[in-house]
Amino acid sequence: MKTSTGRKIRYGGTSIAIVALVIAAVIVLNAIVTLLTQKFMWYGDMTPELKFTITDECFELIGEETDNGQNSAIEMVKKFRQENADYNKANPTAEKKDENEKIKIIFLYEEDIAAQTDGYIYNNAKELQAKFPDYIELEFTDAMKNPKRFEKYLSSNADTIDFNSVIIEFGGTHKIDIFKNFYIFDNTQGKPYQYNAERRFAAHILAVTRAQMPLACYTVNHRESFPTAPGYDFQSVTYPFLRSLEEAGFETRAIDLEKEEIPEECKLLITYNPRSDFIDTTFDRKGELKKLDDFLSAGKSYMVFLDSSAGELSNLESFLDEWGLSIRRESNREPVVVKDSANAVLGNSSAIFTDYAKNDLMNGWAENIYDPVIFENAMVIEYGKDYKELFETLGTDSTKSFSYGYNDSFPPQGRVVYPMFYTRDTAVGYASGEDIVNSTATDPLMLMAVSTQTFYTEEQIGNITKTLPYSASVVLCGTTEFASADYIFSDAYGNQNLLLSISQISGNEPIPVNLTPKDFANYNIESISARAATIYTVVLTLAPIAIASLAGVIVLVRRKNK
Amino acid sequence: MFAIYKKELRSYFMNAVGYVYLGVFLAVSALLCCYTTLGAGTYDTSTYFTFIPMIFIILIPLLTMKIFSEEKKLRTEQLLLTSPVSITGMVLGKFLAAFTLFAIGLVISLTSFIPLCIYSGMDGLNDAFPDSIGPVASIIFSNFLGLLLLGAAFIAVGMFISSLTENQLAAAVITVVIIATMLLLNLVNGFIENYVVRFILSWISFLSRFAPFQSGQFDPSALLYFVSTSGVFLFLTVRIYDKRRWS
Numbered sequence: 001m002k003t004s005t006g007r008k009i010r011y012g013g014t015s016i017a018i019v020a021l022v023i024a025a026v027i028v029l030n031a032i033v034t035l036l037t038q039k040f041m042w043y044g045d046m047t048p049e050l051k052f053t054i055t056d057e058c059f060e061l062i063g064e065e066t067d068n069g070q071n072s073a074i075e076m077v078k079k080f081r082q083e084n085a086d087y088n089k090a091n092p093t094a095e096k097k098d099e100n101e102k103i104k105i106i107f108l109y110e111e112d113i114a115a116q117t118d119g120y121i122y123n124n125a126k127e128l129q130a131k132f133p134d135y136i137e138l139e140f141t142d143a144m145k146n147p148k149r150f151e152k153y154l155s156s157n158a159d160t161i162d163f164n165s166v167i168i169e170f171g172g173t174h175k176i177d178i179f180k181n182f183y184i185f186d187n188t189q190g191k192p193y194q195y196n197a198e199r200r201f202a203a204h205i206l207a208v209t210r211a212q213m214p215l216a217c218y219t220v221n222h223r224e225s226f227p228t229a230p231g232y233d234f235q236s237v238t239y240p241f242l243r244s245l246e247e248a249g250f251e252t253r254a255i256d257l258e259k260e261e262i263p264e265e266c267k268l269l270i271t272y273n274p275r276s277d278f279i280d281t282t283f284d285r286k287g288e289l290k291k292l293d294d295f296l297s298a299g300k301s302y303m304v305f306l307d308s309s310a311g312e313l314s315n316l317e318s319f320l321d322e323w324g325l326s327i328r329r330e331s332n333r334e335p336v337v338v339k340d341s342a343n344a345v346l347g348n349s350s351a352i353f354t355d356y357a358k359n360d361l362m363n364g365w366a367e368n369i370y371d372p373v374i375f376e377n378a379m380v381i382e383y384g385k386d387y388k389e390l391f392e393t394l395g396t397d398s399t400k401s402f403s404y405g406y407n408d409s410f411p412p413q414g415r416v417v418y419p420m421f422y423t424r425d426t427a428v429g430y431a432s433g434e435d436i437v438n439s440t441a442t443d444p445l446m447l448m449a450v451s452t453q454t455f456y457t458e459e460q461i462g463n464i465t466k467t468l469p470y471s472a473s474v475v476l477c478g479t480t481e482f483a484s485a486d487y488i489f490s491d492a493y494g495n496q497n498l499l500l501s502i503s504q505i506s507g508n509e510p511i512p513v514n515l516t517p518k519d520f521a522n523y524n525i526e527s528i529s530a531r532a533a534t535i536y537t538v539v540l541t542l543a544p545i546a547i548a549s550l551a552g553v554i555v556l557v558r559r560k561n562k
Numbered sequence: 563m564f565a566i567y568k569k570e571l572r573s574y575f576m577n578a579v580g581y582v583y584l585g586v587f588l589a590v591s592a593l594l595c596c597y598t599t600l601g602a603g604t605y606d607t608s609t610y611f612t613f614i615p616m617i618f619i620i621l622i623p624l625l626t627m628k629i630f631s632e633e634k635k636l637r638t639e640q641l642l643l644t645s646p647v648s649i650t651g652m653v654l655g656k657f658l659a660a661f662t663l664f665a666i667g668l669v670i671s672l673t674s675f676i677p678l679c680i681y682s683g684m685d686g687l688n689d690a691f692p693d694s695i696g697p698v699a700s701i702i703f704s705n706f707l708g709l710l711l712l713g714a715a716f717i718a719v720g721m722f723i724s725s726l727t728e729n730q731l732a733a734a735v736i737t738v739v740i741i742a743t744m745l746l747l748n749l750v751n752g753f754i755e756n757y758v759v760r761f762i763l764s765w766i767s768f769l770s771r772f773a774p775f776q777s778g779q780f781d782p783s784a785l786l787y788f789v790s791t792s793g794v795f796l797f798l799t800v801r802i803y804d805k806r807r808w809s
Contacts, residue, residue: 044780537596548585
């Protein structure tokens with residue numbers, strides 16, 4: 001009996017069952033440990049730069065109230081949930097709002113592919129989820145199989161989405177970023193030298209939860225139509241503009257540029273429909289223009305929307321002229337305004353369809369602006385006087401960008417003007433009731449342009465001093481009606497998308513976050529020569545063969561002779 | 563078990579197998595190391611550790627092909643089966659002997675990093691290159707640990723295959739095929755649309771389990787995977803011999 005039972009266990013059917021059971025138990029154990037490891041991030045980070053690890057500073061930034069009393073992202077999520085719960089209670093018959101909404105980090109790949117594509121970013125996102133499991137969730141959706149899932153991001157944001165994008169979303173607000181932005185590249189060699197993921201994740205999370213928002217200031221001391229007190233005047237012509245900025249994720253604030261300094265945290269300054277000129281008190285520029293100079297020197301952005309009825313604002317326009325941008329005016333200082341009967345909105349020849357310029361800047365944005373962009377009562381913009389002279393001397397193609405005051409120094413200095421929008425070839429520019437200039441296919445009339453200047457700063461990375469670029473930009477639009485309610489709030493036109501897009505010109509990060517990027521280690525062997533490398537290779541390759549052969553021969557000979 | 567272990571280990575050095583294995587492995591690993599580090603002018607060892615597992619596909623079957631096949635062929639299997647040592651002890655003894663030889667080769671291969679350490683010292687003394695990092699010990703350790711675990715799993719697979727056949731060549735070839743398949747399984751993921759299938763293949767693939775060690779991330783689930791894979795194949799080998807002993 002015993003023997004029979006023993007045989008069954010040893011090699012009978014029972015044996016097979018035992019083997020199957022053992023294998024199944026091993027699989028289950030592995031599955032449990034794998035799940036637990038992924039859930040609680042039980043990984044050890046052995047990289048010298050700790051690239052897989054989110055620092056405690058980042059967790060604190062997201063999870064805890066700041067010293068100045070600002071809410072953390074997690075506090076804002078709790079607040080939002082409470083508001084939704086209160087709303088649901090007060091409106092039992094209305095559509096329920098989500099009382100457990102979480103911050104979503106969305107990858108456009110399935111999880112395994114996301115992990116393979118960029119393991120560092122994937123792991124950092126997983127760490128954030130593991131740290132705040134009740135408030136942050138990850139989503140992995142193959143954008144190729146589920147394109148409809150991402151349509152809403154394309155229609156409301158002119159940023160590019162591709163597979164290497166990450167979307168951070170909460171409460172109807174989202175930020176789109178790309179993997180490349182999670183690294184800081186060396187401009188000279190195109191290699192990444194810093195890893196920036198936790199700073200970007202933190203900035204986006206703080207932005208979408210409205211815990212911190214980038215600041216956009218608008219000037220109010222030139223008889224602009226903006227409200228000087230907080231809150232909307234829904235009847236105001238500036239309401240669509242302000243509303244668009246806030247949808248872009250900005251906090252907006254009025255500023256009297258004559259009396260106040262531009263706040264340091266302001267990333268975008270706007271002058272919309274000024275009716276009086278800027279103050280420039282002395283030859284060496286003090287006053288408002290000095291503040292603009294200093295603001296732009298810090299790598300910020302300035303947008304100017306001018307109206308043809310405001311008259312010439314000589315100080316402001318001379319400032320813009322230095323940036324290579326000017327309003328085309330006739331000898332009597334009347335601006336040239338465009339009309340286009342063949343490409344007009346509903347028979348209004350002053351409200352015209354336009355074409356975007358073909359250059360590096362606009363090619364990127366235009367991909368996501370599906371609807372036509374309308375300019376109404378727009379003044380013609382041209383290159384600044386000195387810029388134009390340089391431009392005409394070199395005879396450069398007017399559709400592309402052009403460097404102004406560019407020189408051969410390293411790093412290269414200079415301002416580059418990018419045309420943004422042109423009239424079509426049926427447009428006509430007129431002034432004082434007379435047709436002045438016709439738009440042609442080869443020489444269209446410019447209606448909006450941006451001038452950028454790259455500055456350089458030196459930063460100590462370890463013991464190396466690196467030269468890092470940052471940019472300032474000035475956008476000039478020859479009409480204020482670009483941002484009118486008719487066009488901004490209409491789904492038929494791309495004006496709001498464009499406004500959202502150019503407002504993001506202001507820096508790569510939505511808000512400044514005080515987290516240090518992680519330096520990639522320098523793995524270069526500096527002292528080696530090719531000859532030395534060859535010698536080491538030959539020696540180290542041949543030595544084991546020689547030693548093993550010798551030892552083998554000795555042992556075998558000794559065995560034979562024994 | 564210890565007697566089996568000593569006997570097996572001695573046998574590797576009493577005939578050509580051990581010397582051939584060590585000579586070839588050390589030469590190829592040194593060539594690879596020098597080419598991917600010194601030749602490329604970098605302390606970054608990631609390329610080296612990416613290619614090293616590929617060498618194991620060929621070399622480890624050389625170690626394991628004769629473990630049981632030779633016993634069968636020479637009819638010394640009966641001696642083993644009737645000896646007082648348990649089957650488990652016998653299998654473990656042979657496994658540990660093969661693993662010891664493998665580990666000796668891996669440890670000696672670390673001498674390939676000596677030139678990197680020398681240059682690291684030279685760069686460090688040179689004020690012009692103050693932030694040159696040198697070979698990173700934690701990354702090398704992480705990869706070394708991963709290779710040990712990978713090698714253990716390969717040896718266990720090789721032993722199992724060897725126990726099934728008396729033909730050493732067949733054992734070697736089948737082991738190569740199985741190891742290569744298990745190592746490179748997740749490479750087909752690029753052609754598979756279904757997430758569940760890809761997940762399963764990645765879960766089984768040795769290479770995807772080794773990847774965290776390569777990138778400097780210690781993964782406890784990968785550690786358990788390799789240990790349990792080795793354990794399962796050793797267990798299966800024990801079952802094979804248990805069946806033979808009692809049938």
